[in-house]
Amino acid sequence: MKATGIVVEYNPLHNGHVYHAQQARNATNADVIIAVMSGNFLQRGEPSFVDKWTRTKMALASGVDIVFELPYRFATSNAPLFAQGAVELLDAVGCESFCFGSEDGNIEPFQNSLRLIDRHTVQYESAVKNAVAEGISYPMALNKAYKIIQAGHPEIPVADLSMPNNILGFHYMAAVQSIGSSMEAVTIKRMGAGYHDDTLDSQKIASATGIRKSFFSTETLDEVSDFIPQATRRLLIEWDAERKAFGNWDTFYPYLRYIILRDGPSRLRSIADVSEGIENLIFRAAQSHDSFQSFMDAVKSKRYTWTRIQRMLTHILTGFTKEMRSKMEKPSYLRLLGMTNEGRSYLSGRKKNLGLPLISKVASFSDPALKMDISASDIYALALGKGSDHSKIGLDYVTSPIMENHFSSKSFK
Amino acid sequence: MKATGIVVEYNPLHNGHVYHAQQARNATNADVIIAVMSGNFLQRGEPSFVDKWTRTKMALASGVDIVFELPYRFATSNAPLFAQGAVELLDAVGCESFCFGSEDGNIEPFQNSLRLIDRHTVQYESAVKNAVAEGISYPMALNKAYKIIQAGHPEIPVADLSMPNNILGFHYMAAVQSIGSSMEAVTIKRMGAGYHDDTLDSQKIASATGIRKSFFSTETLDEVSDFIPQATRRLLIEWDAERKAFGNWDTFYPYLRYIILRDGPSRLRSIADVSEGIENLIFRAAQSHDSFQSFMDAVKSKRYTWTRIQRMLTHILTGFTKEMRSKMEKPSYLRLLGMTNEGRSYLSGRKKNLGLPLISKVASFSDPALKMDISASDIYALALGKGSDHSKIGLDYVTSPIMENHFSSKSFK
Numbered sequence: 001m002k003a004t005g006i007v008v009e010y011n012p013l014h015n016g017h018v019y020h021a022q023q024a025r026n027a028t029n030a031d032v033i034i035a036v037m038s039g040n041f042l043q044r045g046e047p048s049f050v051d052k053w054t055r056t057k058m059a060l061a062s063g064v065d066i067v068f069e070l071p072y073r074f075a076t077s078n079a080p081l082f083a084q085g086a087v088e089l090l091d092a093v094g095c096e097s098f099c100f101g102s103e104d105g106n107i108e109p110f111q112n113s114l115r116l117i118d119r120h121t122v123q124y125e126s127a128v129k130n131a132v133a134e135g136i137s138y139p140m141a142l143n144k145a146y147k148i149i150q151a152g153h154p155e156i157p158v159a160d161l162s163m164p165n166n167i168l169g170f171h172y173m174a175a176v177q178s179i180g181s182s183m184e185a186v187t188i189k190r191m192g193a194g195y196h197d198d199t200l201d202s203q204k205i206a207s208a209t210g211i212r213k214s215f216f217s218t219e220t221l222d223e224v225s226d227f228i229p230q231a232t233r234r235l236l237i238e239w240d241a242e243r244k245a246f247g248n249w250d251t252f253y254p255y256l257r258y259i260i261l262r263d264g265p266s267r268l269r270s271i272a273d274v275s276e277g278i279e280n281l282i283f284r285a286a287q288s289h290d291s292f293q294s295f296m297d298a299v300k301s302k303r304y305t306w307t308r309i310q311r312m313l314t315h316i317l318t319g320f321t322k323e324m325r326s327k328m329e330k331p332s333y334l335r336l337l338g339m340t341n342e343g344r345s346y347l348s349g350r351k352k353n354l355g356l357p358l359i360s361k362v363a364s365f366s367d368p369a370l371k372m373d374i375s376a377s378d379i380y381a382l383a384l385g386k387g388s389d390h391s392k393i394g395l396d397y398v399t400s401p402i403m404e405n406h407f408s409s410k411s412f413k
Numbered sequence: 414m415k416a417t418g419i420v421v422e423y424n425p426l427h428n429g430h431v432y433h434a435q436q437a438r439n440a441t442n443a444d445v446i447i448a449v450m451s452g453n454f455l456q457r458g459e460p461s462f463v464d465k466w467t468r469t470k471m472a473l474a475s476g477v478d479i480v481f482e483l484p485y486r487f488a489t490s491n492a493p494l495f496a497q498g499a500v501e502l503l504d505a506v507g508c509e510s511f512c513f514g515s516e517d518g519n520i521e522p523f524q525n526s527l528r529l530i531d532r533h534t535v536q537y538e539s540a541v542k543n544a545v546a547e548g549i550s551y552p553m554a555l556n557k558a559y560k561i562i563q564a565g566h567p568e569i570p571v572a573d574l575s576m577p578n579n580i581l582g583f584h585y586m587a588a589v590q591s592i593g594s595s596m597e598a599v600t601i602k603r604m605g606a607g608y609h610d611d612t613l614d615s616q617k618i619a620s621a622t623g624i625r626k627s628f629f630s631t632e633t634l635d636e637v638s639d640f641i642p643q644a645t646r647r648l649l650i651e652w653d654a655e656r657k658a659f660g661n662w663d664t665f666y667p668y669l670r671y672i673i674l675r676d677g678p679s680r681l682r683s684i685a686d687v688s689e690g691i692e693n694l695i696f697r698a699a700q701s702h703d704s705f706q707s708f709m710d711a712v713k714s715k716r717y718t719w720t721r722i723q724r725m726l727t728h729i730l731t732g733f734t735k736e737m738r739s740k741m742e743k744p745s746y747l748r749l750l751g752m753t754n755e756g757r758s759y760l761s762g763r764k765k766n767l768g769l770p771l772i773s774k775v776a777s778f779s780d781p782a783l784k785m786d787i788s789a790s791d792i793y794a795l796a797l798g799k800g801s802d803h804s805k806i807g808l809d810y811v812t813s814p815i816m817e818n819h820f821s822s823k824s825f826k
Contacts, residue, residue: 254795254798255668255671257795257806258668258671258672258792258795258796259671259672259675261788261791261792261795261806262672262730262731262732262788262792263732264732264784264788267732287791287806287807288806288807317675318675319675319676319677319680371677375674375675375677378674378700379671379674379675382667382670382671382674383671385667393670393674393700393701394700394701
C-alpha cells in the first residue's frame with residue numbers, strides 16, 4: 001500500500017483541508033493519507049480550538065486514514081523544527097511522498113530555493129546574523145537574507161518565502177534533505193482565506209482563523225456552516241454541549257497570569273524560547289493587565305513576532321523549560337491518535353518496518369517528550385474546564401486510538 | 414506610651430478576639446495594643462477567609478491600635494518559626510509585654526515547661542528524634558518527648574502542650590528567651606469554640622473555624638451574627654458584595670491542581686516543606702481528584718499532619734521554594750497594614766527607636782521576603798477572582814496603611 005503524508009493542525013478542519021487531503025491522494029495516487037497533527041497547542045503558540053481527539057475525528061471523517069500526534073516539543077516550535085519533527089514522523093511511518101499546501105503551488109521553485117541557499121550557505125548565514133543584529137525578528141531576517149541571495153540569481157524562479165505556507169513547505173523540503181529521506185515532495189496550491197471556488201463540489205473555503213473569529217464573535221456556527229464539513233459541524237456542536245468553552249488565549253489567560261505572577265522573572269528565564277530581558281516585560285505586563293489582548297499589547301515589540309511571544313507564553317503555561325527541550329532533539333515515537341480501516345491495514349502491513357516505536361497506549365511507553373504531551377493535554381483540559389469540572393484530566397491514559405472509517409462517516413453526511 | 418503585643422490571624426475576627434484585645438490591654442495597663450497579623454495565607458496552611466486589609470479594618474474597629482503583617486515566610490511556618498517571626502516584630506516595635514490566649518490561662522506553668530526543657534535539652538532532643546523515627550508527626554513527637562521529660566518531675570506544674578494555643582504560647586515564650594527580648598509574657602484563658610460566657614457584655618463566643626463552617630454551609634451570616642462584632646459583619650457583607658467569593662481551599666483548588674500538573678514531581682521537590690517522596694503522592698492525587706477534599710483524602714497519612722500538608726500546598730500554590738526560604742532567616746521589616754490615631758502617636762514617638770525599618774509603602778523597600786508577601790497577595794487575589802475579574806492584583810503597591818480610630822468605629826456600632 002502506498003502512503004502519502006500531510007502535516008496539519010485542523011483548528012478546526014474546514015473544506016480547504018478536505019480539498020487538500022483529496023488532492024494529496026489524487027496527485028500521488030496514494031492508498032492512504034497519513035496526517036501528522038499538532039496536539040492541543042499549536043505552532044502559532046496558542047491552545048487549539050478543540051482538543052486533539054475531536055480534531056482526529058474530524059480528520060478521519062474527511063479523507064485522512066491515520067493521525068499521529070506531532071509531539072508538543074515540535075508542534076510548538078518555529079518553522080524549521082516544526083517541519084523537522086513532522087517530516088521525521090512521516091518518514092518513519094514509511095510515506096513515499098508528502099504533500100503540502102502552498103501559496104506557490106509548484107514544486108520547482110521550492111527546489112530552486114533550496115539549492116540556492118545550499119550553494120550560498122556562508123553568505124546566507126552571515127546575512128541572517130546581520131539582519132538579526134539590526135533588531136528585526138528572526139523570520140524577517142531569514143527572508144531578508146534569502147532575498148539578498150536571490151538577487152544574485154534573478155534568472156532562477158524561486159519560491160516567495162514571505163508567504164506563511166511557502167515558508168513551511170520550504171522547511172519540510174529542507175528537513176527531508178537534511179535527514180536523507182527518500183520521500184517525494186508534492187505541493188498543491190492552497191485554497192486560502194477569501195478564496196471561493198464553486199467548482200469544488202459547490203463548497204466554500206475560508207481559513208481556520210476566519211472560522212474561529214466568526215465563531216467567537218457570533219457564538220454560533222451559523223455563519224461558518226457552509227465552510228466546514230458536516231462532521232466538523234457535528235463535532236463542534238457536541239464539544240460545545242459538553243465543554244461550554246473553546247480553546248483560545250482569553251480562556252487560558254487567568255492560568256497564564258497566575259503562573260507568571262507565581263514564578264516571577266527569575267524562574268520565567270528558564271522557560272523555552274524566553275529570551276533574555278523579555279521575562280521582566282512579561283512579568284510587569286501580567287501584573288497590570290486583566291485581559292490577554294491588553295497583556296499582549298504591552299509585551300509585543302518590533303524584535304519579536306506575535307507568534308514568537310505566543311510560543312513563549314505557551315511554554316510558560318505548560319512549564320516547558322529550556323532544559324527539558326534540550327533533551328528532545330528528535331522525535332522518538334509515533335503516537336497514534338486514530339485511524340480508519342484502511343489506515344489499520346496499512347499499519348498492520350508495516351508493523352515490522354516502522355522507523356520509530358508505535359504507541360497506541362501511552363502507559364506502555366516512558367519518554368520525556370511523551371510525558372510532556374500528556375502534561376500539555378492535562379493543562380489544556382484543566383484550564384478549559386469551568387469551575388470544578390476537571391473530569392478531562394488524564395484522557396491520554398484512557399483514550400484509545402479513535403477508529404472510524406470513511407464509509408460510516410460519509411454515510412453520516 | 415506603653416505597648417502590648419498580640420499575635421493574630423482574625424480569620425475572621427470574632428467576639429473572642431475582642432475579649433482578648435481588651436484583656437491584654439487591661440492586664441498590662443497598655444496604652445496601645447499592637448497586633449502582628451498573618452497576611453493572606455495562614456499558619457494552618459490555608460488562604461484567609463478575607464484579605465489582610467479587610468482583616469486589618471476588623472482589627473482597628475475592635476480594640477487594636479496598630480497592625481503589622483507577619484511576613485509570609487513566618488506566617489505559614491510551623492509553630493516555633495511562626496512564633497519567632499511574630500515575637501521579633503513585637504520586640505522590634507518596642508512592646509513592653511505581649512499577651513497570648515491559652516487553654517491554660519496561667520503563665521507559671523509555661524515558665525516551668527520552658528525551664529524543664531532547657532534543663533534537659535539533650536534528653537528532650539533525642540526523645541524527639543526517636544519519636545519521629547517511629548513515623549509519627551513532628552508535633553506529636555515534640556509532645557511525646559515533652560511528656561517523657563515531664564514524667565521525671567511530677568512535682569512541677571507544667572503547661573499541657575497537647576493543646577494548640579498552649580503550644581503557640583510556649584513557642585512565643587521560647588522565642589522571647591532565644592532572642593534575649595525583655596518583653597514580659599502574659600496569658601489569658603482563651604474563650605474557645607463552644608464556650609459561652611454571658612458575663613462578657615452578653616456577647617457570645619464561637620471559634621473562627623466554626624464561624625467559617627457555618628458561613629460556607631449556610632452561605633449567610635445569619636447564624637453567626639451574634640458571635641462577631643458589628644464591624645466584622647459589615648466588612649464581610651461588603652467583601653461578599655464586591656468579591657462574591659471567600660477564601661478557602663475549594664476556591665483555590667483549580668489553581669493548585671494546575672500548578673501541580675504543570676510542575677510535576679521533580680519541580681515540586683524544590684518547594685518549601687515538600688519532603689522527600691510526598692511529591693509523587695501529591696502529583697498522582699492531583700491527576701485523579703476533582704475536589705480539594707478528595708485530593709486531601711488521597712494525600713494525608715499518619716506521617717504528616719493535615720496542617721503540614723496544607724502548608725506544603727500553600728507553598729506550591731505561591732511557588733515558595735526551599736532556596737527562597739533559606740534566604741529569609743529573620744524578619745527584616747515592619748510592614749504597617751493599619752493604625753488608629755493612638756497607634757500613630759505611638760509610632761511617631763518611637764520612630765527613631767524601631768528595631769527594624771518601618772514600611773508604609775512597599776515600593777520604597779526592596780527585600781526578598783517583602784517581594785514574597787506581595788506575590789502571595791497577588792496570587793490570593795487572582796485565584797479568588799471570578800473569571801476575568803482580576804482587578805485586585807498589585808493592591809500592595811496602591812493600598813496605603815488603613816487609618817481608623819476607635820471612636821469612629823465604635824460610633825458605627
